[in-house]
Amino acid sequence: MVHGEAWTIKELFVYPNEYIYWSIQIVMYPFMTGLVAGAFVLSSLYHVFGVKQLKEIARFSLVFSLALLPVAMLPLLLHLQQPQRGIYVMMTPHFTSAIAAFGIVFTTYGMIVISEIWFVYRRFIVETVLELRSKQRRGNVESAQFFLYSLLAMGAMDLSPEAIHKDERAVGILAGIGIPVACFLHGYAGFIFGSVKANALWMTPLMPVIFICSAVVSGVALCIVTYIIAMEIRKQISAWKRKNDPRLPSNEELRSAEIQTVTLTSKYLLMFMVLAITLELLDLIFRNYTAVKSWDILRSVIYEKDFFKIFVLQYGFGNVLPFIIFLLPGLTIRRALVGSLLVLMGVFMMRWNVVIGGQAFSASFSGFMEYRLPIWPNSLETLKEGLFGALAVIITPFVLFFLVTRVLPVFGVKDTH
Amino acid sequence: MMNRRDFCKKTMIVAGGLVIPLAALEVFNPKRLLAEKSGSDDKSNVRWVFLVDIHKCVGCGFCVKACKVENEVPYDANVTRTWVERYVVTKDGQTAIDSPRGAKDGFTTQKIDQGHLGDKEIDPASIAKAFFVPKLCNQCDNPACVQVCPVGATYQTGDGIVLVDRSWCIGCGYCVMGCPYGVRFFHPVYHVAEKCNFCYHRITKGMKPACVDACPFGARKIGNIRDPEDPVSRIITSEQVNVLKEEFGTKPQVFYLGLSREVK
Numbered sequence: 297m298v299h300g301e302a303w304t305i306k307e308l309f310v311y312p313n314e315y316i317y318w319s320i321q322i323v324m325y326p327f328m329t330g331l332v333a334g335a336f337v338l339s340s341l342y343h344v345f346g347v348k349q350l351k352e353i354a355r356f357s358l359v360f361s362l363a364l365l366p367v368a369m370l371p372l373l374l375h376l377q378q379p380q381r382g383i384y385v386m387m388t389p390h391f392t393s394a395i396a397a398f399g400i401v402f403t404t405y406g407m408i409v410i411s412e413i414w415f416v417y418r419r420f421i422v423e424t425v426l427e428l429r430s431k432q433r434r435g436n437v438e439s440a441q442f443f444l445y446s447l448l449a450m451g452a453m454d455l456s457p458e459a460i461h462k463d464e465r466a467v468g469i470l471a472g473i474g475i476p477v478a479c480f481l482h483g484y485a486g487f488i489f490g491s492v493k494a495n496a497l498w499m500t501p502l503m504p505v506i507f508i509c510s511a512v513v514s515g516v517a518l519c520i521v522t523y524i525i526a527m528e529i530r531k532q533i534s535a536w537k538r539k540n541d542p543r544l545p546s547n548e549e550l551r552s553a554e555i556q557t558v559t560l561t562s563k564y565l566l567m568f569m570v571l572a573i574t575l576e577l578l579d580l581i582f583r584n585y586t587a588v589k590s591w592d593i594l595r596s597v598i599y600e601k602d603f604f605k606i607f608v609l610q611y612g613f614g615n616v617l618p619f620i621i622f623l624l625p626g627l628t629i630r631r632a633l634v635g636s637l638l639v640l641m642g643v644f645m646m647r648w649n650v651v652i653g654g655q656a657f658s659a660s661f662s663g664f665m666e667y668r669l670p671i672w673p674n675s676l677e678t679l680k681e682g683l684f685g686a687l688a689v690i691i692t693p694f695v696l697f698f699l700v701t702r703v704l705p706v707f708g709v710k711d712t713h
Numbered sequence: 714m715m716n717r718r719d720f721c722k723k724t725m726i727v728a729g730g731l732v733i734p735l736a737a738l739e740v741f742n743p744k745r746l747l748a749e750k751s752g753s754d755d756k757s758n759v760r761w762v763f764l765v766d767i768h769k770c771v772g773c774g775f776c777v778k779a780c781k782v783e784n785e786v787p788y789d790a791n792v793t794r795t796w797v798e799r800y801v802v803t804k805d806g807q808t809a810i811d812s813p814r815g816a817k818d819g820f821t822t823q824k825i826d827q828g829h830l831g832d833k834e835i836d837p838a839s840i841a842k843a844f845f846v847p848k849l850c851n852q853c854d855n856p857a858c859v860q861v862c863p864v865g866a867t868y869q870t871g872d873g874i875v876l877v878d879r880s881w882c883i884g885c886g887y888c889v890m891g892c893p894y895g896v897r898f899f900h901p902v903y904h905v906a907e908k909c910n911f912c913y914h915r916i917t918k919g920m921k922p923a924c925v926d927a928c929p930f931g932a933r934k935i936g937n938i939r940d941p942e943d944p945v946s947r948i949i950t951s952e953q954v955n956v957l958k959e960e961f962g963t964k965p966q967v968f969y970l971g972l973s974r975e976v977k
Contacts, residue, residue: 299898307829308830309811377884377885378904395885395887398863493961494857589960
């Protein structure tokens with residue numbers, strides 16, 4: 297079977313070689329890089345612009361963006377027909393192609409995130425090393441920890457106020473450089489689509505900007521969701537621990553800190569959401585008004601074929617409803633959670649409607665293609681580019697986040713900054 | 714204070730550190746590579762072009778069949794390097810188009826294939842005009858597919874043909890997306906991008922492309938636009954020819970005689 301044939305249904309006249317070649321993993325790719333960029337921008341609000349109330353979630357989202365980082369690449373590898381040759385993009389980049397910059401942008405960004413985390417956690421790492429070193433006897437686990445943290449400290453054991461101050465400055469500078477790089481990482485994912493002149497739906501100079509705005513929206517929303525879940529777990533653990541040690545913060549104290557952070561973060565979420573929706577609607581209105589050659593087929597895709605996906609799921613449930621949820625007075629944790637989950641769904645649907653929607657019509661403008669997501673895999677192809685492949689991509693960052701936080705805890709740490 | 718030994722050491726490290734990533738960034742230029750290997754370059758006196766005479770095509774599909782066999786694209790796979798489209802324009806101005814399986818077996822029924830909507834019957838009395846349009850790679854002068862390939866696995870030769878390096882293609886599909894004509898697809902066996910190359914292995918040895926040889930009516934012709942005496946280039950320069958989708962700025966090099974405005 298030809299690649300794409302398994303999930304493409306053709307209607308009316310479609311060129312014989314046309315299939316939905318860019319499937320679910322290419323929906324996941326901008327969605328995941330968007331989360332990376334958004335999480336990083338959120339953490340930079342504190343580190344660069346000094347929004348103090350975001351201190352708690354800043355470190356959290358920074359570590360989360362590290363966990364998401366390898367996952368931005370995963371969908372691309374799952375999508376490639378020759379994944380073993382993926383490295384060629386870095387070995388022989390062909391710079392007239394938007395994809396060729398991926399390796400450079402991605403590694404630059406990765407190095408910034410990793411070094412920023414190192415500076416943020418240096419004090420914690422050094423203190424852990426010193427604490428473990430002072431112990432007379434170390435068990436197996438402690439020895440391993442000692443080794444690991446000594447390695448992570450990379451010999452920089454100075455904890456003098458000057459050294460700490462230097463760390464702080466480094467974090468500020470890295471976060472500052474990181475914002476444009478994160479925006480570039482994602483804006484350029486938008487460019488990959490926006491520059492395809494053969495595709496009437498994709499080709500718009502607004503695409504990179506729309507992608508950046510919705511990236512920040514989704515990244516912030518995911519941080520809120522994960523933060524709330526992590527706090528819930530923390531509350532459970534602390535309630536259990538308080539039985540032995542009443543000095544620990546009570547659940548009420550934790551909750552009030554939590555709702556403060558969530559309320560403030562959701563304000564930033566709404567701000568970027570207004571920006572994203574404005575640009576998306578501008579694009580739609582402009583297409584409607586200018587009504588060039590491709591508009592006939594685009595209109596039938598947007599207003600008929602994909603109406604439910606665009607206007608009900610993306611704009612209705614993904615934008616309008618969370619807007620109401622966040623703006624109604626007296627925001628609660630539960631409402632914020634529901635709102636953020638809806639926002640995430642909305643952004644995912646936006647990616648879907650761009651990537652799959654852009655292939656919903658033939659380049660002949662005389663026919664349509666419908667995408668059927670493969671559920672049960674019956675081949676490697678339908679496994680990789682099906683429901684299970686997508687789920688693997690969604691689950692991986694949470695697993696990585698769990699593993700990273702075993703080494704670099706995000707809560708209750710005296711950090712450098 | 715840094716002593717001379719330290720200074721030299723550090724300079725070496727910095728210089729070395731800079732050289733390694735810069736060396737990795739040397740831009741891969743397939744055109745130059747090919748020129749070095751074969752000696753052909755931009756100044757070559759050959760530029761392949763194709764001429765399709767729509768008036769002569771009857772939709773037999775021999776070209777598609779010949780192409781699939783010649784170029785080892787599995788016969789039953791629903792992809793093809795070249796195909797034939799059928800246009801049926803009725804008196805009410807409606808246009809029905811189809812190309813069942815690329816027309817590899819020709820058009821065996823008068824019904825129009827509408828994909829999953831099934832077949833559409835058209836009353837012969839209502840037909841205003843009907844014709845067949847063979848399609849193949851346009852070997853554009855400004856190929857979008859070459860521009861978007863992230864690894865330079867697809868490139869244009871000095872004589873204008875766009876080729877794919879099967880050993881270097883990563884299979885991202887960007888070129889497939891970038892082509893406005895839908896001529897690219899993934900090869901079902903090699904799993905890399907695949908396209909028509911005017912049978913480059915034949916034309917460079919003085920033979921004609923398989924589809925041109927297979928066409929019983931002379932609807933397909935290949936020529937060299939840089940040769941003023943070439944019969945094909947004489948038609949292109951002196952008669953009313955047209956190309957497909959000029960608005961994309963790709964400068965297609967497959968010319969059509971008798972191209973109607975309904976053709977997509």
